[in-house]
Amino acid sequence: MKLWHLCIPCILSATLFADAPHYTLGYGWSLHESLTLGGYVSSEYETAEHESQFKIDDVALLAYGSLYPWMSYMVEFESVNFYVRDFENDTESSDRAFHAERVYIDLKYSDYAVVRIGKQITPVGYWNLEPINVLRDTTSSPFYAKEMFPRFLTGIDLGGYAFFGDETTYHLFGQQNRDMDEAYINIPNDHFFGFGLDHALDAQWSLGGGIGEFETLQNDLYRYAQAHLRYDAYPYKFQAEGIVRHLEDAPKPARQNSWALYAQGIYHMTFEHALVARLEAYEDDYRGAEDRVVLIGYSYRPVFPVSIKAEYQWHNDYHDNRFLTSFSVLF
Amino acid sequence: MLRFWMMLIALWVAAAAEPISVVTSAQSPLERLSLRQIQDLFLGKRQYIDAYRVVPVNLLAENPLRKSFEQNVLGMNREVLNAYWVRQHFQGVAPPLTQSSVAALMKFIGNVEGSICYIPSSMVDAQVKVLYEF
Numbered sequence: 001m002k003l004w005h006l007c008i009p010c011i012l013s014a015t016l017f018a019d020a021p022h023y024t025l026g027y028g029w030s031l032h033e034s035l036t037l038g039g040y041v042s043s044e045y046e047t048a049e050h051e052s053q054f055k056i057d058d059v060a061l062l063a064y065g066s067l068y069p070w071m072s073y074m075v076e077f078e079s080v081n082f083y084v085r086d087f088e089n090d091t092e093s094s095d096r097a098f099h100a101e102r103v104y105i106d107l108k109y110s111d112y113a114v115v116r117i118g119k120q121i122t123p124v125g126y127w128n129l130e131p132i133n134v135l136r137d138t139t140s141s142p143f144y145a146k147e148m149f150p151r152f153l154t155g156i157d158l159g160g161y162a163f164f165g166d167e168t169t170y171h172l173f174g175q176q177n178r179d180m181d182e183a184y185i186n187i188p189n190d191h192f193f194g195f196g197l198d199h200a201l202d203a204q205w206s207l208g209g210g211i212g213e214f215e216t217l218q219n220d221l222y223r224y225a226q227a228h229l230r231y232d233a234y235p236y237k238f239q240a241e242g243i244v245r246h247l248e249d250a251p252k253p254a255r256q257n258s259w260a261l262y263a264q265g266i267y268h269m270t271f272e273h274a275l276v277a278r279l280e281a282y283e284d285d286y287r288g289a290e291d292r293v294v295l296i297g298y299s300y301r302p303v304f305p306v307s308i309k310a311e312y313q314w315h316n317d318y319h320d321n322r323f324l325t326s327f328s329v330l331f
Numbered sequence: 332m333l334r335f336w337m338m339l340i341a342l343w344v345a346a347a348a349e350p351i352s353v354v355t356s357a358q359s360p361l362e363r364l365s366l367r368q369i370q371d372l373f374l375g376k377r378q379y380i381d382a383y384r385v386v387p388v389n390l391l392a393e394n395p396l397r398k399s400f401e402q403n404v405l406g407m408n409r410e411v412l413n414a415y416w417v418r419q420h421f422q423g424v425a426p427p428l429t430q431s432s433v434a435a436l437m438k439f440i441g442n443v444e445g446s447i448c449y450i451p452s453s454m455v456d457a458q459v460k461v462l463y464e465f
Contacts, residue, residue, distance in 0.1 A: 026413070026416075026417035026420060027416060027417065027420050027425075027426070028420050030425065033425075036420075036423075036425055038420055038421075040421075062421075062423075064423035064425075065425075069384055072423065073423075074423040108378065108379075109379075109382070110379055110382055111377040111378065111379045129422075130418060130421065132421065135417075135418055135421060161377070166367060166368070166371070166377075167367075203406060234411055271410045271411075304410070304413055304414045304417050305417050330417060330420065330421065
């Protein structure tokens with residue numbers, strides 16, 4: 001889909017509803033209660049022993065709003081690898097096709113039962129809910145967030161405050177079909193069900209966990225259990241997440257378990273400048289992959305919606321050590 | 332010029348020190364709210380109290396009463412709060428509506444069912460119902 005195809009409904013809507021259009025960087029273009037427009041873009045440079053690459057990684061447009069007091073929507077289209085320049089192989093490529101990243105409606109009659117229908121981010125843990133470069137504190141994502149469970153769901157999520165207390169929220173979700181748009185799906189699947197709980201201990205501490213199962217298009221059935229913990233009190237922030245995954249009917253003699261975890265700490269020297277450290281580890285027995293990673297990074301945000309980051313990663317195998325830097329904007 | 336700035340600081344200090352009341356229309360079925368409920372409503376985390384839809388309304392960003400509310404009630408300074416709303420923009424959640432003055436807020440909650448706002452406690456009158464006082 002071409003970019004201008006996406007713009008047509010937005011411009012038409014803007015013309016119809018723009019009684020008091022208002023734009024703020026990072027808050028989008030607020031045209032009406034029923035329409036806010038925004039998007040994000042990020043560029044990234046990565047270099048390792050035999051890799052050197054620059055890419056404009058994400059170019060995305062999003063629109064959301066309330067259609068009725070009880071109904072709202074979100075639409076997001078994204079182009080990944082919009083432009084890639086590989087310095088090692090001296091090649092250039094570009095994929096400017098936009099694909100559906102999120103398309104859903106929320107039905108809300110109560111804070112205790114909100115129904116979200118459509119393609120959405122899978123409500124698991126912390127990292128997966130804010131997966132884009134500009135909102136992260138590092139250019140890279142841990143293995144935990146990339147390969148252990150489907151990052152998106154095309155189905156129904158029932159969520160909200162738990163009935164036994166407003167400090168606890170829940171999600172119960174399910175999908176029994178293929179994804180709406182599989183272009184950027186990390187694990188294409190046609191069966192995905194899960195349940196999760198989050199609990200705020202106080203204003204700073206929160207924790208939670210969940211369980212679920214999914215079946216890939218190759219009919220591999222996985223079951224997982226996940227847990228997360230966060231401390232957030234400016235200028236400090238710490239979060240850790242872990243997941244254990246079991247592959248049913250894995251071919252013998254392969255073991256059937258995989259696990260991944262990370263712990264990340266951030267210290268803000270000022271609101272604009274922050275130091276980041278992350279430890280991560282994973283083992284995927286089925287694919288024979290494992291690693292331990294230490295990451296040190298620096299984050300600079302002249303204003304919050306503009307992020308400039310740099311990091312260095314030390315891996316088990318020093319050939320995989322790498323440097324990454326990025327520039328991203330949420331508009 | 333110095334006098335202007337001193338007056339401005341004095342006004343800001345007075346506004347910051349004055350008790351704040353979270354209020355709604357006197358006809359509203361809402362009763363007392365908890366601190367957590369007020370925080371969640373103004374942060375867009377919840378829209379209902381029981382089955383009753385609530386519409387939080389803010390003053391403009393530069394208003395000293397709003398700054399005092401954010402600092403003392405939401406427990407966030409402006410930078411942290413700005414970062415919070417940028418993150419919410421990605422989630423498809425917009426910040427509360429704004430009004431330009433306390434008088435406009437009072438008029439708004441009189442006209443829009445379910446709306447709540449914060450005003451100096453000294454301005455509470457028979458037209459409004461206090462849901463919480465800080």
